Amino acid sequence: MPDGFIYKLGINRGMEIGMMLRTYRYSVAILSAILLLSSISGVADAPRESYDVSQAETPRYGGTLVFLRISDSSTLNPLLTIDDPSFLVANQIFSSLIDRGIDEKGNLVYRPDLAERWEISPDGLTYTFYLRKNVKWHDGKPLTSADVKFTFDLYLDPKLALPQRPFFSVIDHITTPDDYTVVFHLKEPSPILMPLGFAFWRNHMIIPKHLYEGTDIWKNPYNEKPIGSGPFKFVEWVKGDRIVLEKNKDYYIKGLPYLDRIIYKVAPNTASQIAALETGEAGAINMVPEPEVKRLQGIEGIYVFPIFTPLGLTNYLGINQGTSPAGNENPILMNKKVRHAILHAINRQEIIDLALGGFGKVQHSWVSSALKDFYEPNVPKYEYDPKKAEQLLDEAGYPRGPDGYRFELRLYYTAGDTPRERGSEIIKSQLEKVGIKVKLVSADWPTLKEWITVKYDYDLAWFGHATGPDPDRLYVYYHGSAIAPGSWQFVRYNNSEVNRLWDESRKTVDPAKRAELFRRMQMIMMEDLPIIPIQERVLFAAARTDYRGLNETGAYWYCNHFDRVWWTKGSLATPEAAEAKIKEVESKLKEYQAGNWGKVDEALAKLQEAKKALSEGRYDAAVSTAEAALKIPTPPPPIGLYAAIAVVVIAIAGAAGYFFMRRRKM
Amino acid sequence: MSMRRYILRRIPQLIPLCIFAIVINFTLMHLAPGSPIDYLVGGGEVVPKEYIEKLTREFGLDKPLHEQLLIYILNVFSGNLGTSYRYRTPVLQVILERVPNTLLLMTTSIMFAFVLGIFLGVSSSKRPYSLVDNLASTISVLGYSIPTFWLGMLLIIVFSVYLRWLPTMGMSTIGAQLEGWEAVIDTLRHLILPATTLGTTYLALYTRLTRASMLEELRKDYITTAWGKGLDDRAVYYRHAFRNAMLPVTTVLGLNLGLMLTGATLTETVFSWPGIGRLVYDSIITRDYPVLMGIFIIVSITVVLANFIVDILYAILDPRVRYK
DSSP states (O other), X not given: OOSSHHXXXXXXXXXXXXXXXXXXXXXXXXXXXXXXXHHHHSOOOOOOOSSOOOTTOOOOBOOEEEEEESSOXXXXXXXXXXXXXXXXXXXXXXXXXXXXXXXXXXXXXXXXXXXXXXXXXXXXXXXXXXXXXXXXXXXXXXXXXXXXXXHHHHHHOTTTOOTTGGGGTTEEEEEEEETTEEEEEESSOOTTIIIIIITSTTSOOOOOHHHHTTSOTTTOGGGTSXXXXXXXXXXXXXXXXXXXXXXXXXXXXXXXXXXXXXXXXXXXXXXXXXXXXXXXXXXXXXXXXXXXXXXXXXXXXXXXXXXSGGGOEEEEEEEOOOXXXXXXXXXXHHSHHHHHXXXXXXXXXXXXHHTSTTOSOBOOSSSOTTSTTTOOTTSOOOOOOHHHHHHHHHHTTOOOOTTSOSEEEEEEEETTOHHHHHHHHHHHHHHHHTTEEEEEEXXXXXXXXXXXXXXXXXXXXXEEEEOOSOGGGGHHHHOGGGOOTTSSOXXXXXXXXXXXXXXXXXXXXXXXXXXXXXXXXXXXXXXXOSEEEEEEOOEEEEEETXXXXXXXXXXXXXXXXXXXXXXXXXXXXXXXXXXXXXXXXXXXXXXXXXXTOBTHHHHXXXXXXXXXXXXXXXXXXXXXXXXXXXXXXBOOOOHHHHHHHHHHHHHHHHHHHHHHXXXXXX | OXXXXXXXXXXXXXXXXXXXXXXXXXXXXXXXXXXHHHHHTTTOSSOOHHHHHHHHHHTTTTSOHHHHHHHHHHHHHTTOOOBOTTTOSBHHHHHHHHHHHHHHHHHHHHHXXXXXXXXXXXXXXXXXXXXXXXXXXHHHHHHHHSOHHHHHHHHIIIIIIISOOSOSSSSSOTTOOOOHHHHHHHHHHHHHHHHHHHHHHHHHHHHHHHHHHHHHHHTSHHHXXXXXXXXOHHIIIIIIIIHHHHHHHHXXXXXXXXXXXXXXXXXXXXXTOOSHHHHHHHHHHTTOHHHHHHHHHHHHHHHHHHHHHHHHHHHHHOHHXXXX
């Protein structure tokens, strides 16, 4: 939830009790990380994971992935919530129309999920999705266009007030020409329906009509024991502790998923999470605090990888510089020269290096440079220049007083967030050099949120947001119409020209023209400076090298299907193959039994071992044991041959006896 | 007879006490800044107003505070603790799911600390300022001053990460399907580190307390008499001094037992132990008022009950209390 509420104030490291590391989603483009690393070290290498990602490796079947996370889901019905921990699990159980991936250049790309292909009409008013025909709900019923229409109709129902409704409000109605075609008819063309609606990671999971129709969606019992259509099925939920999922054997992509089970375990302390990863009790952890990244990279058996890279995450200071709605305005900060001076007085690289883990580059705009199409590289840069800062402050009419200070500002950060706490101390010392006295204030997030976004009782406050996949999601942060107590527009920035350009962008479907509008807005806003941009943030997750493919899950890290994640200690044989083998051997053994073969009981005992191996997910062992079992029985004795031999022996013996008798008589 | 009357007199005290606890907690919680809705709309940039209004109405947060309080108290006395905002399930269910976990951890730690603490305390008191005494004092003071959080991490690093003897987290091996004795042993292995961590804090308390009250008793005349009678060590320490010295220690034990249901937030967090302590913490962060209130009420009742049991224990340990 970098765009989530906790991320907003970055409660993510340090002591990390409880909520701190719920800041799952923050990250910055891989490319910017590479650029930064190479500019520092002079090595233009891509970041290396600590194992060789060899193309020749064949994925294996079986295994249980234990995935540690900071907090529990609140519901398993993805329509009822906006909190990230809930989506983390729901995205494995449910499927969406579109899946999201990253191409080699680090760009976000759309991939088929439930929809095998889709079309957007030239006028941008109809979106047609063609569904796969082999999709089944986990209870065996087929998934059809009726389920898709049912789900989206719930979003469109104003009485239900589903939290993600605004993303789809542009949809007028939905038709289903046949069981596998869904057509969305829009009220007007929308450039954001795809990136922030259909292809966003929490907005469009399809729920089963046959279980929800005619029920109160808020109280339906399936919210607790969901039936989805994704790669993993729900098994159990022990609240506050764990959620267990198992492989969906009827998953619509044949041969997937590889893993047998995923267990999401709540481990609220990141230091404990890392310890469990080191001992192998856990297979993956959803996020690594930046200060731990370098240490973990050095541990054998663990790989660390950047996550949420297409989201363009940022770390900045919000400035209380507006007036409306009236109350707690700060006339000093309303002076643009003062805002410019503050940014000139802050050495951002120093803050990144000393407090924020050293990753990510200096942020210059409110849009991250990770959003290559939208980012404006020519925004004013405000280089570190304390002399210029002092000059601007003098010009603004705030000379140093007898105590050496010009005025005092309060800087707010979330209690327990060590990096931002350290960052605040650095900012304090930097600003005090130019005569701005700084008072540091910290509190828990719910308290802070009320102070900052409801009462506007702050001067500067650490905040963060994701700028991607489309910068339009920042409308609620910077558009004048979004200013309201409790909204994210806590800087109360209101520039009529920016508002106008933004409104225009929402009507502009041409991507190039739209990007141009966003670039113009950045030029204006970075001159106005409603925020102090600090860092384009890179986030990391870590996993044991036994679990491959976690770094390739897609654009939104744990919110992509884990269907291609596999375990190196698994089997080359599929569970289906092992099961078929056992069945085959069993029927052969039964034939042998009927044919009076020897050692069949022993072979059947061996087959039990194979069955045990199958139930334990050791598929290769199951196959080889079953094959060994087949070799044990011995064919029944060939009675005809024995009889013939017996006849011959008796005959010879008789003849010999006769011969001796004759001799004696002679 | 007197015991029954005593019990009957104490029970009605519970009701005003509970109301008092409810009023204080309820008011403090609602006056603190922050709203439960904020957690539920968490990551949403664009949250429809209708959704927020719907939740506010559903939780009854649109009514004035005193009205909310009254509704809550009436509900509690009709046996309804409400529904968790976060999980949308009955509060009692949410709490009861955690109770066995917390009880296991707390009982083990407190018993560990109690038994070992008394042993160390008595040993120390036999020869004050000797090597044994100094050692026991050092250990217990250290144990008391070390932050639980830090001690827990240290134990994990030593016993789990380096030595690989014990698991780092949880109540059972994740993903293993064990049955019978294997499951019991598995749980015990998971219990060792958190119980030691938590027990270490209590250990200091019991050691120092036992030592102090033993020393006090040993100075009294009847002990001199006992020595004078020619009684041996065992009889003097255990039959005479120990029984009297146990009174304050029992009081503390009773108070600790009363807090058993509160869980231990820090220990439970470090070891990912799904107990009440973590539930309290999570509920504070998410402002899940009904769950918090539920826990407070249950804890208030247990504390009162525990004190009550301590009083009875007093009567058993000290005959004078009985005769009064």
